[in-house]
Amino acid sequence: MQMNPVLTIALPLILAFTKIMYRRIANLFLVLGSLLNVLVVFFIKEGQYLMGGYAPPFGIVLQVDAYALYSLLVLNVLFAALTILVTKKAENLTSSSLIALAALNGLILTGDLFNLFVFLEIAAIAAIIIASSSKRYHHAFHYMVASIIGSTFYLLGLILLYKQYGTLNMAKMHELMLASPGGSSVAVILIFVGLAVEVKLMPFSGWVKGVLKNADEWIGPMIGAIYGGAMMIVMGRLFTDVFVVSPKVTLLLSILALVTLVGGEAAAYDSEKMREILLYSGVAQSGLEILLILNGYAALSFILILSNMMAKYVMFLLSGYIVNAAGTDVLGDLKGLFRSNPFLGFAFTAAGLSLAGLPLFVGFFIKLNILYNLMMSHSYWLPAIILITSLVEGIYMLRMILGLWQTGLEVQETGIQIISPSNIKTKYAVHAITLILSLAMVVFGLMPDYALDLAQKARGNAVADKPAMMIGMKGGPGQ
Amino acid sequence: MNIIHLILGLFLAGIAAYGIGRLKPAAASWLTLAASWAALLILFLGGDTLAGGNAWGLLAFKMTPLGWFFSMTLLFVYSTNTFFNLSVPAAPTRQAAYPMLYLISLASTIGVFSAENWLALFIFWEIVLWSSTFMIGFGKPGRGSIIYFGMSLLGSFMMLFAILVMGTAYQTFEVKGALMAAAQSPGPALLVFLLMLFSAMVKLGITPFHIWMPEAYHEAPDHFAPVLAGGLSKLGAFTALMVTSFLPASTLMAQPWQVRGLPLLTYILLTVSAVSIVIGTLMAIKQEDAKKLLAYSSVANSGYIMIGMLMGTPMSVSGALVHLLAHALATTVTFMVMAAVARQTGTTRMDELGGLLHRMPITFLAFLTAILSLVGLPPMLGFVSKWLILQSLASQGLFLVAAAAIFGSIGSLLYAFRILSTVFLGQLKPKHRQVREAPAVLLIPLLLLSGVTLVLGIYPYGLVQYTAKIENSLGFADTVQITGLSIQGNNGNLNALLIMGAFAIGFLIALGIFLKAPKSRKVDLMDTYTGGEFIYSPELYSYSTNFFAPLERVYAGLPEISRLYEALANRVRDLGTLVQYLFFSPLPSRTALLISVVTILLIWGEAI
Amino acid sequence: MMELLSLSLLFLGMYGLITKHHVLKMIVSMNVMEIGLNLFITSLGYQESHLAPILSSKFPSSALNFVDPLPQSLVLTSIVIGVGTTAVALAFAKKIYMDYGTLDLEKIEGRL
Structure with missing residues (x-):
């Protein structure tokens, strides 16, 4: 049975609006919507889907390739898991969350640039409303200002491109840009800046601190992990498959990405609070991902995005619950927390170690391949910078994790249960989800060829890709 | 299997x-x-x-x-x-x-x-790293585990960089193959050599990378410290030996500047190891805590191992390998003894201990064996290894490094005697009167390890033969010579059985004198008075407090290297604060400003 | 000409966002910026002496010279999005006032 991918956009939208009539079972709508989405994703086949029967390049198409399919799968599964876990909290947020789901799916699926703008705006508004659920409206307002400036720039850039090339369809735009790339750089820069705001690139990321440093267990995974990952996937598609970026612009933007990487890790090193550390680490990682995308390592960046998304999801989710239980996320006050919660501690540790790039976890192979492929092009200083920032990241990540375990014989247990024992359903659900995700990281870490094959299949035949012979794949180097 | x-x-x-x-x-x-x-x-x-x-x-x-x-x-x-x-x-x-x-x-x-291949090696290296970090965390709370992790990660990343350089430049990751390819076409080989040796130095704990040792060993749980000290630091020696055997420094530099027949690069690294010996010894002398003292002694001994490997002659490599084993055995025993002592008395601070000889005699015997081996006195294994290393230093003519090595030997006598006498000799503190010997299950490993040290010290030939076999497999032209019962050196031979014989004769003579002479009268610590007053606090009268004060005064004011690393960490923190201040302000207007300014800069940068 | 004017509106809006820290003034600046953008988009579609893209009795054929209608549809969408975001922003403004008693962001950030 084959389903049309537009269902992943339409179903949540319909449910979002009909929920108004059934306010009391609104939660059910949310869970239903996300589960139905997951179901639909399993039945989508690759190909191009026309909207309204208009053929491209005049009509809007949804294009489903391996890249989009894997992204949709991860996105919808993570979203569904979140809705199952946090149903009580999301009472006021069901509409905006469903709209967010629809918009994120649309972002990944669409094949038309203006359609992307529309979904971008919708996703942004939904995110802003979700962010405002923490009752800190000035932070949400900050996010809104940044987001509106971003979309304005995006539209400005888009319209300049339209003026030059006369089309809004992604594939056609790519063709035309390849043929005559000159004079489009200003537009490309504007589009990049517009998306960079959402993607948390420095220096456009001023809103991230306000929104995420007080994030609870809904906002954190949603905006910290799911949104970041989805937006980065969109960036990946745009800057690999659609736009042709001149080498000078690539260099300029790569400098920006490098500044983000270094600055983000330094800022995380300086932080004393768990959520701040996580958000700065997310900023830094997005710098690395953009760097890889811009320089043609699309397969590696894809797998990096997915792994970061899962790890950040687990860590933000747990930090939300920790803050609920302990009342604070200052690390100094949380010593010994994991000794009363060993399984959740293991999940958090696994996610953290995978982010730091230590073996037995999938993050190691990703980092190894990034460095290997960068060195294959004989540039030594870039891997050196990445290694230095990884060193800083490893240190602060381990400092946080060791402090949370603090298993010394002389330290008392805090006795705080992260999820109160009375809430049995949540307890088991959170345990299950986080442990499954962290075990996935271990499993992929032990058998990296599956993950790397996936990446290769998704992005290996992209036009601007470098041939990625990956360590850990069958027949890769080192065999 | x-x-x-x-x-x-x-x-x-x-x-x-x-x-x-x-x-x-x-x-x-x-x-x-x-x-x-x-x-x-x-x-x-x-x-x-x-x-x-x-x-x-x-x-x-x-x-x-x-x-x-x-x-x-x-x-x-x-x-x-x-x-x-x-x-x-x-x-x-x-x-x-x-x-x-x-x-x-x-x-x-x-x-x-x-x-x-190097990738598999690196994967397992990192697994050792994070598992041992968590195990250190089981001990006392403090920064020790994170300092250990940070320094070791620095070392591993240096090694990773070197591995990837080799892999991309020479298209192979196979351990020997990559090194030999690097030896043949030294393009980036110098970088590889330095990075690999630096990472080995981090793991071994050689200056200036040694700061993690005292903190980590002190905070590690007592039952893990022996493994950490005796075992895990040897991983560095492994990679160092591989590198120096297959990628000798003599092939790396176009101009063969030589010092005493050794390439300049090797000589510089030898000097660094010699400095490590000196620093380790001096720092060990002034410690008050037994585990930190032993940690600094590890720093010093790692210097010996590194010297042996860097010199590259058959005898020196053999000496390095034997020293590695001797040090592993001896350090394990000493840390185990401290663990047993801590278990029985509750402390490892030397000024709180004393006179445990009377209560824990078997532990004392094991400790004595280990200390003798660490110092390098016959008939223990440590003597054989130090002899080999010093022989090779002398025959190569490196008198400065040899002076440092001998200083290290003599200095180790100082701190070894200190820890031995303050913990076991001297007078028993009143509160330890009820302390009993460690349980039998703990004595088994102690006796086993010290027994092996003694036996190998008396009969080291099998061990040295094996090191000759290792040298063969590493591609050395000739190996250390053993004829009959003596190991050949340039300036004399080592006949361990003969030495043991002489030692035994001396021991028997001393034993005879001891038994024949009148017995001394035991005096309690508190059985004294000063100027007509009576005394009440035993800690002040233990003769171990401030033991080497005159010597310590000589170098008391010198700065420590750990301040350098702290300064570096603080600079990273400052950078982070700057980034937070500049780019993460809570006001939207700042974000808007940054967006506009950067966009203008980008567009302008593109246009020029 | 029209393009320059609309771009200057856009820059004016940006200027407002950069320098003002009163919430309502920022919302107004956002609107000015969006208006500038919309005008810019429409003006880009314009070509000299072309007709408005409406089929009527006077210009019945769609093969005549029309101004590009695509940007105008984009602008429609953009206007609607702008309305939505302004509504949410005003709701936030009200909430900020209820929480802090002032709409001046500099005063609020100082209070945190």
Whole structure:
């Protein structure tokens, strides 16, 4: 049975609006919507889907390739898991969350640039409303200002491109840009800046601190992990498959990405609070991902995005619950927390170690391949910078994790249960989800060829890709 | 049974130990003991022709003589230490992960030593790193584990960089092949050489990378410190020896500037190791805590090992390998003894101990053996190794480095005597009157290890023959010579049995005198008075406090290297604060400003 | 000409966002910026002496010279999005006032 991918956009939208009539079972709508989405994703086949029967390049198409399919799968599964876990909290947020789901799916699926703008705006508004659920409206307002400036720039850039090339369809735009790339750089820069705001690139990321440093267990995974990952996937598609970026612009933007990487890790090193550390680490990682995308390592960046998304999801989710239980996320006050919660501690540790790039976890192979492929092009200083920032990241990540375990014989247990024992359903659900995700990281870490094959299949035949012979794949180097 | 089965078996035993440990902790300790001794037995019986294997194409293993030597040393240390796991008095839930991490790190060290390509080696190296970090965290709270992790990660990343440079420049990751290719076409080979040696120096704890040792050893739980000190630092020696054998410094530089026949680069590194010996010895002399003192002694001894490997002559490499084993055995014993002492008395601070000879005689005997080996006195194994190293230094004519090495030897006598006498000799503090000897289960490993030290010291020929075999396998032209019962050196021969004989005769003479002479009268510590007053606090009158004050005054005011690292960490913190201030302001107007300014800059940058 | 004017509106809006820290003034600046953008888009579609893209009795054929209608549809969408975001922003403004008693962001950030 084959389903049309537009269902992943339409179903949540319909449910979002009909929920108004059934306010009391609104939660059910949310869970239903996300589960139905997951179901639909399993039945989508690759190909191009026309909207309204208009053929491209005049009509809007949804294009489903391996890249989009894997992204949709991860996105919808993570979203569904979140809705199952946090149903009580999301009472006021069901509409905006469903709209967010629809918009994120649309972002990944669409094949038309203006359609992307529309979904971008919708996703942004939904995110802003979700962010405002923490009752800190000035932070949400900050996010809104940044987001509106971003979309304005995006539209400005888009319209300049339209003026030059006369089309809004992604594939056609790519063709035309390849043929005559000159004079489009200003537009490309504007589009990049517009998306960079959402993607948390420095220096456009001023809103991230306000929104995420007080994030609870809904906002954190949603905006910290799911949104970041989805937006980065969109960036990946745009800057690999659609736009042709001149080498000078690539260099300029790569400098920006490098500044983000270094600055983000330094800022995380300086932080004393768990959520701040996580958000700065997310900023830094997005710098690395953009760097890889811009320089043609699309397969590696894809797998990096997915792994970061899962790890950040687990860590933000747990930090939300920790803050609920302990009342604070200052690390100094949380010593010994994991000794009363060993399984959740293991999940958090696994996610953290995978982010730091230590073996037995999938993050190691990703980092190894990034460095290997960068060195294959004989540039030594870039891997050196990445290694230095990884060193800083490893240190602060381990400092946080060791402090949370603090298993010394002389330290008392805090006795705080992260999820109160009375809430049995949540307890088991959170345990299950986080442990499954962290075990996935271990499993992929032990058998990296599956993950790397996936990446290769998704992005290996992209036009601007470098041939990625990956360590850990069958027949890769080192065999 | 091949290496992969061995490693996998240990991993699975570790996971099983975790599961069992949550239910019955004692059972987990027994499982750990059984698993490590079984692994030791398998490796011993398999010898260095134990079958290799290949998993997932990437993890290829092969047992070489060098690898077998190192694996046996590590396995011996780990296995004898498992006895100490049995006696740990700790609440069950906290320690359930300890046996698992123990066995995982053991399996990974075997993986490091038998890996056939650098990637597999690195993977297992990192697993050892994070598992040992968590195990250190089981001890006293403090910064020790994170300093250990940070420094070791620095070392591993340097090694990773070097590995990837080799892999991309020479298209191969195979351990020997990559190094030999680098030797042939030294383009980036100099970088590779330096990075690999630096990473080995971090792991061994050689200045200026030694700052993690005192903190980590001090804070590590007493039952893990022997493994950490005696075993894990030797991983660095492994990679260093591989690198210096297959990628000698003489091929790396176009102009062969030489000092006494050695390339300049080697000489510089030799000097650094010599400095490490001196610094380690001096810092050890002024310590008040026994574990920190032993940590600095490890810093000094690592210098010896490095010197032996860098010189590259058959005798020096043999000396380095023998010293490695001697140091592993001796340090393990000393840390185990401190663990036993801490278990019985509750402290490792030297000014709170004293006179334990009367209460823990067997422990004292083991400790004496280990200390003699560390100092390098016959008839212990440490003497053989120091003789080999000093012989090679002398025959190469490196008198400055030799002076540092001899200073290290004599200085080690100072701090060795200090720890021996303050802990065991001297007068028993009143509160320790009820202390009893360590339980039998802890005495077994102590006696085993000190026995091995003694036996190998008297009859080292089998060991030295094996090092000759290792040198053969590493491609040395000629190896250390043994004729009959003496090891040939340039300036004389070492006949260990003869020395033991002389020592034994001397000992018997002294014993005779002791037995014939009138006995001394034992006086209690508090049985004294000063100026007509009576005394009440035993701590002040222990003669171990401020033992070497005159010597310490000489170098008391010198700065410590750890301040450099702290300064670096603070600079990173400052950068982070700057970034937070500039780019993460809470006002939207700042964000808007940044967006506009950067966009303008980008567009302008594109246009020019 | 029209393009320059609309771009200057856009820059004016940006200027407002950069320099003002009163919430309502920022919302007004956002609107000015969006208006500028919309005008810019429409003006880009314009070509000299072309007709409005409406079929009527006077210009019945769609093969005649029309101004590009695509940007105008984009602008429609953009206007609607702008309305939505302004509504949410005003709701936030009200909430900020209820929480802090002032709409001046500099005063609020100082209070945190």
